[in-house]
Amino acid sequence: MLKVFLVEDESIVREGLKNNIPWREYGYQFMGEASDGEMALPMIRKIRPDVLITDIKMPFMDGLALSQIVTQEIPDIKIIIISGYDEFEYAQRAIRVGVEQYLLKPITRGALRKVLLEIREKIETEQEQKNYLETFQNEMKEYEEYSRRSFLEKVFGGVLSVQQIYEEAAKISLELGGPCYNVVLLSLQVKRQNPELAGQEPEGFDRVKEAMFRYFMRFPEYLVFRWNISLYGVLIKGDGERMEELKERCLTNIEKICSEEEFSMEWHVAAGEPVERLSLLPECYTKVNHILAHRFFNPRQHILTEKDAAEFLPGKEIKSFESVDSAKVNPEIIQGFLREGKQEEIEDFIKGYLAGVKDALESRLFRDYLLLNIRFTTVHYIETLGIDQQEVLPENDPDRIREVSVNSGNIQDYMQELLERALTLRDRENENQGKRVLNKGLEYIEENFSEDSLSLNSVAGAIGVSGNYFSSVFSQEMRMTFIEYVTKKRMEKAKKLLRQSEKHSGEIAAEVGYKDPHYFSFVFKKTVGCTPREYRNGK
Numbered sequence: 001m002l003k004v005f006l007v008e009d010e011s012i013v014r015e016g017l018k019n020n021i022p023w024r025e026y027g028y029q030f031m032g033e034a035s036d037g038e039m040a041l042p043m044i045r046k047i048r049p050d051v052l053i054t055d056i057k058m059p060f061m062d063g064l065a066l067s068q069i070v071t072q073e074i075p076d077i078k079i080i081i082i083s084g085y086d087e088f089e090y091a092q093r094a095i096r097v098g099v100e101q102y103l104l105k106p107i108t109r110g111a112l113r114k115v116l117l118e119i120r121e122k123i124e125t126e127q128e129q130k131n132y133l134e135t136f137q138n139e140m141k142e143y144e145e146y147s148r149r150s151f152l153e154k155v156f157g158g159v160l161s162v163q164q165i166y167e168e169a170a171k172i173s174l175e176l177g178g179p180c181y182n183v184v185l186l187s188l189q190v191k192r193q194n195p196e197l198a199g200q201e202p203e204g205f206d207r208v209k210e211a212m213f214r215y216f217m218r219f220p221e222y223l224v225f226r227w228n229i230s231l232y233g234v235l236i237k238g239d240g241e242r243m244e245e246l247k248e249r250c251l252t253n254i255e256k257i258c259s260e261e262e263f264s265m266e267w268h269v270a271a272g273e274p275v276e277r278l279s280l281l282p283e284c285y286t287k288v289n290h291i292l293a294h295r296f297f298n299p300r301q302h303i304l305t306e307k308d309a310a311e312f313l314p315g316k317e318i319k320s321f322e323s324v325d326s327a328k329v330n331p332e333i334i335q336g337f338l339r340e341g342k343q344e345e346i347e348d349f350i351k352g353y354l355a356g357v358k359d360a361l362e363s364r365l366f367r368d369y370l371l372l373n374i375r376f377t378t379v380h381y382i383e384t385l386g387i388d389q390q391e392v393l394p395e396n397d398p399d400r401i402r403e404v405s406v407n408s409g410n411i412q413d414y415m416q417e418l419l420e421r422a423l424t425l426r427d428r429e430n431e432n433q434g435k436r437v438l439n440k441g442l443e444y445i446e447e448n449f450s451e452d453s454l455s456l457n458s459v460a461g462a463i464g465v466s467g468n469y470f471s472s473v474f475s476q477e478m479r480m481t482f483i484e485y486v487t488k489k490r491m492e493k494a495k496k497l498l499r500q501s502e503k504h505s506g507e508i509a510a511e512v513g514y515k516d517p518h519y520f521s522f523v524f525k526k527t528v529g530c531t532p533r534e535y536r537n538g539k
Contacts, residue, residue: 001024001027001028001029002027002028002029002050002051002120002123003028003029003031003047003048003049003050003051004023004028004029004030004031004049004050004051004052004053004116005031005032005033005034005040005043005044005047005049005051005052005053006018006030006032006033006034006053006054007033007034007035007036007037007040007052007053007054007055007058007063007066008033008035008053008054008055008058008082009035009036009055009057009058009059010055011035013055013105013107014033014035017053017107017112018030018033020109021109021112021113026113026116026117026120027116027117027120028051028116028120031047031049032047035058036058036059036060036061037054037058037060037061037062037063037065037066038060038061039060040054040061040066041061041066041069041070044070044074045073048074048077049077050076050077050078050123051077051078051079051080051116051119051123052066052067052070052077052078052079052080053079053080053082054066054067054079054080054081054082055081055082055083056081056082056083057083057084063081063083064081067079067081067099076126078100078119078122078123079099079100079101080099080100080101080102080103080115080119081099081101081102081103082103082104082105082107083102083103083104083105084104084105100119100122101115101118101119103115128518129522145225145226146475146480146481147172148172148174148223148225149225149226149227151168151169151172151174152225152227152233152235154168155278155281155282156183156281156282156285157282158282162277162278162279165278174223175220176223176237176278177237178221178237178238178239179238179239179240179276180237180238180239180240180243180274180275180276181235181236181237181274181275181276181277181278181280181281181284182235182236182243182246182247182271182272182273182274182275182284183233183234183235183236183271183272183281183284183285183288184233184234184236184247184250184251184254184269184270184271184272184288185227185231185232185233185269185270185288185289185292186212186231186232186233186234186254186258186267186268186269187230187231187266187267187268187269187292187295187340188205188208188230188231188232188258188265188266188267189230189265189266189267189339189340190264190265190266205265205466205468206467206468207260207261208232208257208258208261208265208267209226209232209468211257212224212232212254212257215253215257216234216250216253221236221237221238221242221246222234222235222236222237222246222250223235223236223237228472229468229469229472230340234250234254235281236250236274240274240276243274247271247274250271251269251271251303254269255269255302255303258302266299267302268292268295268299268301268302268303268304269302269303269304270288270289270291270292270295270303270304270305271288271291271303271304271305272284272285272287272288272291273287273306287306289342289344289345289348290348291304291305291306292304292345293341293345293348293349293352294348294352296333296336296337296340296341296349296352297328297333297352297353299336328353328357329357329369329370329373331373331377333353334353334373334374334377334378335377335381337349337419338377338378338381338419338422338423338426339381341419341423342423343420343423343424343427346416346419346420346423347416349419350412350415350416350419351412353415354411354412354415357370361411364405364406367404367405367411368405370411371401371404371405371411371414372401374415374418375393375401375418378392378418378419378422379392379393381422381426382422382425382426385425385426385429386429387425387429391421391425392418392421392422392425393418393421394414394417394418394421400414401414434473434476434477435477437463437465437469437470437473438473438474438477438478440463441459441460441463441470441473441474444459444462444463445459445485445486445489446489449486449489449490449493449512449513450490450493450511450512450513451513452510452513452514452515454486454513456470456471456474456482456483459482470482486513487523487527488527490512490513490514491512491523491524491527491528493511493512494508494509494512494520494524494532495528495535497511497512498532498535498536499535499536505517505520505521505532505533508520508532509521520532
């Protein structure tokens with residue numbers, strides 16, 4: 001039922017309209033009445049009716065003044081002006097303030113019925129279009145995330161000029177204005193030691209993602225983005241004097257969001273230092289990555305800063321291997337990096353790993369232990385991926401081992417080559433696995449894209465992977481999002497049916513996966529540029 005409110009200073013007319021019009025029969029609920037605009041305004045603000053019927057000439061506040069205020073406060077309201085004055089000037093003024101209909105007294109029941117039914121149909125159509133647009137935008141939200149990530153990859157990679165940054169940002173409706181910038185990165189990983197969660201992605205990933213986007217999208221100073229399957233980020237922009245406050249607020253809320261999921265996930269967040277130019281964002285991003293690389297050495301510390309990274313730089317004296325903290329050479333540090341590290345983090349990781357034991361490397365016994373620990377941990381990890389150890393070991397490995405054993409200065413080079421090979425093989429295996437998953441997904445989509453229940457999660461479930469993982473693999477390999485791909489497939493089939501069959505639009509909608517034929521027409525026009533009928537007629 002649509003809500004209607006009546007304002008009329010003549011009590012006879014007001015009572016007649018209130019009591020003699022079958023409001024419910026026309027789809028309306030009569031919500032209230034007033035004798036002038038001044039009395040009506042606070043009631044309208046409280047009730048927020050869909051339709052306002054008001055006389056034009058009234059004491060204290062006339063109908064035009066009331067309409068002008070109401071349309072500013074309730075933009076979607078429909079207004080019907082009634083008047084005994086058949087003057088063109090009133091009609092002109094009524095149109096200027098957004099009045100929907102202009103009726104002259106005496107008002108007949110038939111005339112008002114016609115107007116009310118027309119307005120109801122218009123409101124329902126507008127609401128339907130609004131719902132369609134909202135549904136369409138929700139479906140395209142994944143595309144927006146992908147576009148944002150693709151854009152930021154270029155920004156942080158330093159491949160765009162400042163002018164190009166602004167041009168690219170405008171294309172995807174991103175506001176980047178701000179005298180200062182900073183970057184915060186959040187790493188999320190499944191808690192491996194929890195046997196209940198082995199081999200699956202916990203629901204916590206989706207909850208963290210939704211909470212992150214829900215919170216940070218409320219504030220123009222934050223631009224939240226998803227970098228890859230396990231890494232999220234926030235680009236902070238604002239005045240220089242507020243950057244510290246904005247960074248602390250960002251870290252506090254990330255901690256609050258992630259702490260609720262600590263049972264299922266490991267999380268680490270790193271914050272950079274502010275820069276005053278967009279052109280300096282690659283430098284800021286590199287520094288944050290450097291800080292985040294130290295998460296492997298102190299897994300219990302969730303919030304990492306530049307100070308934490310500095311603790312792993314060379315300089316601390318260790319006189320003998322007996323004084324080395326055993327936690328610093330725990331094989332799990334190497335294992336963690338092999339699972340989650342990136343190629344660009346290798347150098348920082350090695351420096352941090354060796355910094356805490358630098359002087360102890362003078363002991364050949366300790367050096368041999370460290371070297372073999374690194375070697376066998378890496379070999380074991382590669383073999384768990386189904387890859388032969390010979391693929392990861394450097395050429396002339398026995399000779400290299402002996403050389404490093406004798407000369408500690410070569411241990412960093414050996415580690416660099418070993419880890420580079422291991423991460424290359426890991427990424428190759430992940431890519432191959434991703435392609436296998438993608439091919440299964442594409443086969444399933446090809447067979448089921450006409451099903452209205454098809455979704456990213458239903459495809460992921462059918463092929464036995466998580467929605468998060470499938471979404472990441474799909475957009476990376478296909479260079480488009482899942483919903484873009486499915487919509488494209490559906491529209492291609494719809495266009496073929498429109499040209500090659502006599503089926504009406506509703507039948508075609510059902511055949512290509514849309515329960516609602518009106519929504520099908522809406523999506524068709526949005527993506528193809530014309531209505532199904534216009535397309536069929538060759539326009």
